[in-house]
Amino acid sequence: MPRRKETANIPKAVWKGDSGKTALEISGDWKLGVQPEISGEGDVGWPDTFVTDRLGTFDSTLPAYLLRKVREVGIESPPLDGLREDLRGLMELALKVPERGDAKSRNEDLHSITRLGMKSSKKWLSLMSFLEFTGDTVLAILRFAVGKAGFRARDFWLTVQECGVNALPIVALISFLIGMILAFVGNVQLASFGASLYIADLVGIAMVREMGVMMTAIIMSGRTGAAFAAHIGSMNANQEIDALKTFGFNPFDFLVLPRLFALVLMMPLLTIYANVIGILGGMLVAAGVGIPPKLFLTEMLTIVDLTQGSLGVIKSVFFGVAIAIAGCYHGMRSGSSSAAVGEATTRAVVSSITVIIILDSAFAVIFTFLEI
16 A cells, blocks of 8 residues: 555656647656656647646656746746646746856857857956956055055054065075076086086076066965955955945955055065075075185176166066955955855966066066167
């Protein structure tokens, strides 16, 4: 007897055609995990009427099946005659929600040009959103300059410590190794010409113009820019930014400005520190190949003057702005889940490094025209 009862409650959907009309007879208990028995469906469209006299209990499985059929047929307002009142109400509610356009496009075999256009459009909108955020940041700076915007000094100095003092060890390690690598590579080539002394020129110029500021910017992108995105993204996920707006605080003034000012202040100092450590690393290698430190410094200072030494420092200010804006932008635009925060952090690092490379290329062109 229990087996007969279980068999009687198997979910079934039987499509029947009579006199040019189609009826769908639904019976049994439709529950998640139980495979329904469907017969007579074929290429039949939407039924003209329903028979639900023997329908038992159901969960979302039955409305999902009917809704999928509606999407396949492509009817905007399908007839629901004969449905039980509770099921009819669920279907009317589900049909009021429009289908997401991108949900269907993922399953379609789009032309390559169409996919290229969609990706290009998406990238263009992202660029416009980033530029809009940059403009809002500039307006926040102007408000701060005229005294109409402010933030807590404690937040500013805490950010200075995080992106300045706490970053000294990793910046020192990377810069020291970069200086040593430049000296090793330079010595391999210059020694064949008996010009090992010019290692000092190579290391000095490379560090103060490019490598010092570039390596510092990349380190800060992966360290500080990612931290900005993760912190602000977590606040966004926890609705703390909405709470700031509710209490009358401008998120740009309260969250973006202290991070922007702190990073712009510390990037030139970190760049000078990286240049010095990198030159010391090159000097150590030069001493190993027979060039005394005093001679190394004397030769380096003949080519590295104040103008050359200031180029990397100038670029570091713009790199700091790019890192801070990229980190804060992706943090403010992140979703409300932990996965979205992780994605925002990744995008912040990639965006900041990309902008840094673009800015460095632009500076290279400008310095070439100025013959610096």
